[in-house]
Amino acid sequence: MLRATLKSLLARKLRLVLSGLAVILGVMFVSGALVLTDTLNRTFDSIFADAYSATDVSIAAKPKVAVAEFDGEEVPSPLPASVVETVKSQPGVRSATGRVDADGARVIAADGKVLTSFGPPRIGTNWTGTDEIMEMRSGRGPEAPGEIAMNATTAELAGFRVGDRVSVLTLQPKREFTLVGVWGYTGGRDSVSGVQEVAFTTPVAQELMLGAKDVFSSVTVRTADGVTPEQLRDRLAPVVGDGYEVKTGTQLADENAAGLKEGIGFFNQILLGFAGVALFVGIFLILNTFSIVVAQRTRELALLRAMGASRRQVINSVLVEAVVVGLIASVLGLAAGVGAGAGLGALFSRMGGGMDLAPIGVPLPAVISAFTVGIVVTVLAAVLPALRASRIAPVAAMQEVTITDRPLTKLTVAGSAVTAVGATTLGLGLFADAGDATLWLILGGVLVTFIGVALLTPLISRPVVSLLGRLFSWSVPGRLGRLNSGRNPRRTAITAAALMVGIALVTGVTVVMDSAKSSLQAEAARILKAQIMISGDQGGARPPTYDPAVLDEAAAIPGVRAAAGLYNDVVAIGADSDYVAAAEDLSVLAEAYGTTAAKLTADQIAVSEPEASERGWKTGTPVTIQTSRGEPHTYTVAQVFPENGLPKNIILPAEAIKSFGIAQPVLGFIRLDEGVTVASVLPQVKALLADSPEVTATDQQTFVDDQAAVFDDLIVMIQILLGLAILIAILGVINTLALSVLERTRELGLLRAVGLGRAQTMRMITVEAVVIAVFGALLGVAVGAGMGSAVAHALENDGITQIVLPWSRMATYLVLAALVGVVAAVLPAIRAARLNVLNAIAHD
């Protein structure tokens, strides 16, 4: 029996390949994600172990404001120089060096643009000589206030050599230095994991990076002989006191690596999410393939039954086929996954500025999940058709194969029930307050709804496919193709359903994004009265800044009514951290923004109505705020302004700015006098910003559109990732058609015999494919629009006030689906057209 199965399997290589491809793609995504994470984890471990090899113990002040991951950059608090002296005199200390080490040293490259970074920080530091892992490439360390050195990565990216004049943006506006040295790291590395580094003399670094004199970011301590870092750490901790964190180099390496790994873990979950979608769609494909294959093998299986094979043996023979397909596909998928993981890793390392990737490994979880996913999914998908195959009465099957059209009643009832359950779950997740379960309710709801709609698809397919097909009925091949696509509703339906899932997800996400985008645009246009905005690319960890002097000069331009800058910081208010803003003069900011407010004195803050009512504040309430730098300060609520009246909910006075993490404005608003055109003022403002290359001046519409452009990027990203699901669905269409062509060999022979030309045969197959694909897309667009609208509606309180159905995008998906159909039809159509007429007619 086993031999018979394996023989039949090998005899149909095409079938094997087609049913295997879906599994391969799914497994590839899962194992690729795991391989990538594993490689990056080991890379970070090795980077940080190395980075702290010259540090035995490190002392740093605890940050004033704890900031959660993804909520912005934590601003380290400075530590007074006296701590260095105290530590130096302790027994067991060989040396103690005060270090300045802060993100935000932005080099203006030789081409006049600010050097960007996609993740690694741009560190400004003080020069304390080279340590064990550093090596001088050329020149020397900075000795005078006007001198700097930089690491080789920075020098290369910016295009500078020793002796060049280099401008750097720091806490202070642009300042010019002479580059006197370039350093690298042991092993020929230009940087540690792509970090850009600029070194100043200690006093300059303190002033530019920490904004104060005689302060450091940390103290690096080396132990004397015979003392372990752990012993010294425990000895130093009580000496420096409570406000400081004393850690060994190993601890720091582990913490830093763990922090990065957390970020990677999130990325990994996204990848695994898409792998899940790919597998979900893949299950449709595998299920369909096995149903068709079993249908075609009906006679073979009946023959086996007639010869005395039991039902169990018939089921087993299908399952063995599934296991073999699953096994081979898992191996290939794992191999492809390792390749994909390596490719993504290389891409990552390039984006990270050329960090050295650890060798690609194949972690055990990747192997286990590849085989589990590959084999289990395939076997599950094969069980249903196997059960059905075993129920076929031998005598019935031995006769002329007739594909009976079983009634769809049971399927329809089941589909309706499942859809209802899915929609209810989704509704609960969206509109009921389910706490932690919300995400699971939504995900589960979406999944169950998809299955329900897929079950209903055969019923829907009849009228819709016949209607769609009428578009093509003007020619004989078109009419034949239409009839073929309608002849097996289950097969058409499941093929279309696979496409539906991908397109529904893309459409759903697009609906939510477009709704959010248009709500944002409408809201911004409603509240923003300033005609000219100063802003830069907000994508990085550190917002772009500009010289506040620009605002005074802008205010002096004739026709400008008011020009104001906005400063941002993350602060601690009681136990939680929050974003706040500050203005030089709130009355000017309000005027530029299009409202009115009084200037705040040093101890006053302004709060928006919703913020005040949420926190229970009233005019006169005292509020203690800890900014990123300096000491906590108690302010009094002096003004309560209407919602959206000003650009942030809590606004601090000008005096707070110097204690902000970034003491430079990140946004600017310029409002013009009545009757003054934007075009007459904008060029002058642009000219003023020549020395602040991180930002540009734009008109209001451009600014709002730029803010909304984030959504477009997201949509494109989602489309690319979900493209995989659609790719698998295309395979499904190809698969169904190829198997249908095999099944209808005799029919095709007859058509050719009575005079259907090759081109006409191909057209017939193409129409069938296009009808199936467009049907799937139509369903996907409808389901996606429904789900997207529901999600957008549920987010009404979060600012999505308009629900926008992206008609043009949805139309594009339909057109693309038609193209997909044409592409999917190519191979089966060629196969059909090449059939030998005589053999085809004799085929059974």
Place this chain on the structure above:
Amino acid sequence: MAATNTGGPVAARADGIWKVYGSGEARVVALRGVSAEFGRGRFTAIMGPSGSGKSTLMHCLAGLDTVDEGAVHVGGTEISTLKDKALTRLRRDRVGFIFQQFNLLPTLSAAENIKLPLDIAGRKADPQWWDTVIDTVGLRDRLGHRPSQLSGGQQQRVACARALMGRPDVIFADEPTGNLDSRSGAEVLSFLRSSVREHGQTIVMVTHDPVAASYADRVVFLADGSIVDELANPTADTVLDTMKRLDPRTDPVML
């Protein structure tokens, strides 16, 4: 020997055609220089034991298979040199087929199946001819039915009507009664004979059933790839006798 038409115009002609399958040990000569003419408006049966080459001869005459040597003419056109496109057009416009397995499209109704070759050619059925054919095959009340709702005999009558509807130069029938019971078979055969007698249709039929062959005007006998005999105005008995004489080992009833 060459089978020659006894006078009158010729609908299809084979000129010394050879057909060889495989090579070396597996080499099988299916046709050894067969020459034959099939007269217009005549009902010719090709008979012979299994493996005699009768089906191959028909396939070559119909342009479904190529010949290795010699020439085939259909209605004055030399078809052995035609490319696929021209052959497709020849099959569409000038040749009709009736197969043993009926070969109807399950998705189309009886009427649509009958019209299929005309539809592919983009031609309209002549309404008078349509009525004549439908009434002759007796399918008027079954036109809207799908093949799966028709009996075997009815399906084959649909196939006959399909072959006749385009008034082809010649209809090739490959064992048209092979899958039918004797009553349905007789219906189909008398219908074929009447289409020859009344409408001047040319039919070439391959069969190994002497009764079926007796409906023809003329029977050509094939053995081992060559034409070995022929009979005019056959009866079942004369056909059976000839076959016994040609191949005494075989009991034709068992064929």
